[in-house]
Amino acid sequence: MEAASGRRIRVLVAKLGLDAHDRGAKVVARAYRDAGFEVIYTGLYQRPEAVAAAAIQEDVDVVAVSSLAGAHGVLIPQLIQLLREQGVDDVLILAGGIIPEDEVPALLEAGVSRVFGPGSDLEEIIEYTRENVKR
């Protein structure tokens, strides 16, 4: 997928912490690829520091964090904090997985643009990403 400027959108699909569930992350990664995005997948068990470093070095447009183990409330804000400390403010942050509805506001507050719950339509995720990349 090319952004307005004619370049490919790069997405970092990340698994944070000790959460071993990677089915959703992999399905989303493939969907992005098949929609023409370039996807960097971090693999399992990543620390927020490593994901922030990857986001910077890979100069991605989007960081999509998949969380099914309940640690999103701690780890996603940590990641966003690390990115901000390093001056990154033009990256779209998305979260997906099992994230209870009443925990969504705190994530949005922390800087997540949108949370996609279970059963989210892949097309919708792609469409949203395409329309909301910040550069």
Added chain:
Amino acid sequence: MATAERKERFAGVSDRPVKRFYGPDDIAGFEYDRDLGDPGEYPFTRGVHPTMYRGKLWTMRQFAGFGTAEETNARFRYLLEQGQTGLSTAFDMPTLLGYDSDHPYANGEVGKLGVAIDSLRDFEILFDSIPLDKVSTSMTINPPASIMLAMYLVVAEKQGVAWDQVSGTIQNDILKDYIAQKTYIYPPGPSMRLITDVMAFCARNVPRWNTISISGYHIREAGATAAQELAFTLADGMAYVEAGIRAGLDVDEFAPRLSFFFDVHNDFFEEIAKFRAARRIWARVMRERFGARNPRSWMLRTHAQTAGVSLTAQQPENNIVRVALQALAAVLGGTQSLHTNSYDEALALPSEEAVRIALRTQQIIAEESGVANVVDPLAGSYYVEYLTNKLEEEAWDYFGKIEALGGVVAAIEKGWFQQQIADSAYRFQRRVMNGDYKVVGVNAYVDPDEKPATNILKVNPEVQRRQIERVREVRATRDQKAAEAALAELRRASQTDENLMPYIIECVRSYCTVGEICGAWRELWGEYREESVY
């Protein structure tokens, strides 16, 4: 006569095409004695016991665990009061991966997906007032499985229960972790050694303990089809049998304590056929390939759990119906024990109300539906027998492929299983996306005014703090010399061929923590890392 049909192609969850009807030609060559046999007779297609549920109902075993040991202990006791007949323990991610609650990596994960266990102190609380000679306990944990078993045995000892009276199961199935569940720690070599050590130790000291629960559940949940689940799980089983034999054990010494764990998904008949095919394949493999003589070695005994992945966050009450149908399939398939999922599990941990409905679902099937009165009532159905044969055939195809890749471990290292599963998962998701597979409430019959559910269980954020306090207190108050000595001995033995179980038991007895024991092994053996993406 009208011949038009609703669709051009009919197919279930696994996307295998289904004909309009099935008849004698579809099971040509079918022989009752060879292919089925009576219930309780080789090859056990119809069930491993002659009387099945007329003799004893399946064990209703609800998986539970969250927060601290106190909270889980309370849930255990609630479930036993409600008529549940066995316990099943869920552990949190740090415990599953061998980190103590105060490890920096555990931050935010303590007590979230299961109970946090750091040391024997937690186990003493977890099983407080639960008589370990009366209940059987299943523990869903893999790399640290031997440590949990050791803790269980020490708690039993403290209750005055002899080890040969203790019964239960540890999952202890590392191969499916490399393939699908991903809660691995060490590389395959030392991981398999821990497993064979447990098999040997239990054969001699804890005869009623199921040493491995060879699991298809996670393989299926990660996206595999029914045939892949069946084939990959049985292939793992064969790899464990080979490992046991290589470790010098007699096949009949450990094979009777191997048990299985399958998923039960939505495709009703395919699921029933899967259980029947699994029993038939295993019986033949054990008798003919591995030369087992004890009929108990031939019997595939299994636990089943309804498919978590089939639950929807949308219109969650519909999940009660899904679970009921899946549970019925598991019972018609002849499972030995069953966990029914709670309807709110696509949202968060199950609430007490949801767990009760899930358990009642099993009780209604057992007591009201009449299906427990007769053994294997679907035998002889053209479609079910055709599917049973078909799944068996597909499984043998996969066995051939795995063999050609150099066996299970080699295929894991090549990423073959992971690729197969990721392909199936993506194919399924695309079918949902384009509406070829309908999911009620998600891509069909959607309720536009649906409000998000709010009545869901939350883990108290205090849990992490309390758990950290406790593990620090344990470390501060234990006999430090004894703990260090036990750990040093374990380290030493880990570099030899000795059976490690006695050393692990000594470690937990002196309150070494899960993180300390797993940490010692991490240092010695290194960590496994999955190196591919699909």
Added chain:
Amino acid sequence: MKPEDRAAELFARLRSGDRRALARAITWIENGAEEATALLRLVYPLTGRAHVVGITGPPGAGKSTLVDRLASEQRARGRTVAIVAVDPTSPFSGGAILGDRIRMQRTLTDPGVFMRSLAARGHLGGLSPATGEVVSVLDAFGFDVILVETVGTGQSEVEIMALAHTTCVVVVPGLGDEIQAIKAGILEIGDVFVCNKADRDGADRTVNEIEMMLDLGHMGQPGINRWPAEPAEGGGAQSPAAGAALPPGADAALRRLDRTGHHSAADLARAAGYMTRAAVHAAERHGTANPGDISWRPPVLKTVAKDGQGVEAVVDRLDEHLTFLRETGRWEARREKDAALRLQELVGQRAARATLDRARAAGDLELLVRQVAERRLDPYTAADEILRNHWGR
């Protein structure tokens, strides 16, 4: 701001060691952004210092895992490391999944390491078209070593040889027939051969086969002397000074032929005859070789990258190859050759682009294309016509 100004601004940040600026510079280059050329002009004087090492080999050979270990070992030797990993682009969607980072967990948060994944973006070779320029920026940023990992298929071997100072070819045991197939392409471009996953069956056989093919390949060449002059593992090779009747490696090759046991007596005889002639050449040259005549006999090493086994030796050999390039004058010669090639390439690209642009603007291009498509005109005549009317104007 004009592209030049934006480039100057980013260049200033690059010089101050800003890693985000480096990442953004690479993005510009990848996208062919208008700022990229301006930036590359600024960057060029700072390039030419890093040791660029190419890592190639068939898919599944464990290249990424080896790269991760090589980076750690280079860090242990006090060097900073940049890694460029290229993955294929889906021909259907243009998208890609870049998974090399998964295998590079050891150095991810080390400030002395920078890694970038590139998609091949429709380029048929194993490198992204931007790889060379990406390497330039990394070089200018000041990394001591740049490891470039290819897709491992297509034309990557040839491209990596043109880009890297030292090319490391990674294979795995049990390739069997594949080794025959790769020998033609890969054997000629490898400076260091690594048999990874050497804990698997057949590692020794694979090493022997490569050694043998290398020995045969080096037989008839001038300057068969080994660099540096030292006996090979197993004592097969002899130092040039020994002036033996058989060239170094020849007897080793013979013995390996023998050991593999898969060769007929006729093969052996043929090999022996070939070697005898080569030995005559060799003897004549012994002792008289000038540095430029000394050639590099690629070493063949065994590693188990996932456990880090054998990795130190690989870095030793990479270092040695760098010394070899420098001390034999090849490093300098290479700079000249690279400069010539780069100029030729740029002039070609720019002349072609400018000429076609003018032909298009004049409406000639469309017309000629149609005529060629309809077989009313041959493409050679059409090209001449475009050049006659639009080139260099």
